[in-house]
Amino acid sequence: MERREFLRKSVWTALGSAIAGTGLMQAFNHISNDKSKTNKMKIVVLTGSPRKNGNSTYLAEQFIKGAEEQGHEVFRFDCAFNQVEPCRACNRCGMNGPCIFQDDFLKLRPHLIEADMVVFATPMYYFGISAQMKRVIDRFYAINGQIKGAPKKAAFLMTYADTSRTEAEPMLVHYHTLMDYLGWTSVGEVVASGVWTAGSVRNTDYPQQAYRMGKSL
Numbered sequence: 001m002e003r004r005e006f007l008r009k010s011v012w013t014a015l016g017s018a019i020a021g022t023g024l025m026q027a028f029n030h031i032s033n034d035k036s037k038t039n040k041m042k043i044v045v046l047t048g049s050p051r052k053n054g055n056s057t058y059l060a061e062q063f064i065k066g067a068e069e070q071g072h073e074v075f076r077f078d079c080a081f082n083q084v085e086p087c088r089a090c091n092r093c094g095m096n097g098p099c100i101f102q103d104d105f106l107k108l109r110p111h112l113i114e115a116d117m118v119v120f121a122t123p124m125y126y127f128g129i130s131a132q133m134k135r136v137i138d139r140f141y142a143i144n145g146q147i148k149g150a151p152k153k154a155a156f157l158m159t160y161a162d163t164s165r166t167e168a169e170p171m172l173v174h175y176h177t178l179m180d181y182l183g184w185t186s187v188g189e190v191v192a193s194g195v196w197t198a199g200s201v202r203n204t205d206y207p208q209q210a211y212r213m214g215k216s217l
């Protein structure tokens with residue numbers, strides 16, 4: 001082999017190793033797998049109501065309908081119907097590792113890490129998100145290192161009986177503060193007020209808002 005050819009090959013080999021070693025390769029792979037070419041997203045939808053035919057679940061279903069019609073892949077996780085222990089703050093995971101609990105969160109964990117978008121659909125319980133959903137969010141702790149700063153989108157769907165917008169503010173502040181912390185981008189919220197009995201949201205325009213949100217992705 002001629003010296004000049006050898007040098008050229010060595011330079012490319014060295015460059016290849018350097019790229020692979022620095023994570024630049026991941027960037028190149030990312031570009032070659034660029035989802036923007038297909039625009040199809042992996043979406044995780046978390047529902048927080050224990051009511052099977054509840055209002056927030058119906059909003060989630062309408063969102064999912066719109067998103068699936070657009071070809072997005074949806075993984076739905078019903079927080080109230082899965083066995084998820086509350087975080088015990090043992091810190092064994094170090095905010096980025098295996099959790100001591102081997103429960104249903106394991107089914108959700110890989111989907112959350114891979115998701116391009118996460119949707120939170122919850123009823124208002126005493127001015128906050130439901131305990132069923134909060135329990136699941138607290139378990140994000142063990143994957144914090146993998147989801148914080150990841151370029152994810154998010155949306156918030158909430159239902160409550162009262163009609164005052166002011167009473168929705170604590171939940172909206174919580175959601176937006178969480179998004180700021182995680183570095184995720186909110187694409188919007190559906191704030192469904194005045195819905196008390198299960199299914200009453202069906203007689204309002206809110207399901208249409210949730211559907212349009214999914215359809216617009």
Ligand SMILES: Cc1cc2nc3c(=O)[nH]c(=O)nc-3n(C[C@H](O)[C@H](O)[C@H](O)COP(=O)(O)O)c2cc1C
Nearest residue numbers: 049054055056123124125126127160161162195196
């Ligand atoms: C434990 C509990 C707490 C609630 N707290 C509130 C509240 O603080 N403000 C409110 O307007 N409605 C409150 N509600 C009513 C629910 O938010 C409302 O019925 C909502 O539509 C339920 O959504 P779902 O059908 O998705 O479960 C509460 C209901 C329950 C069961």
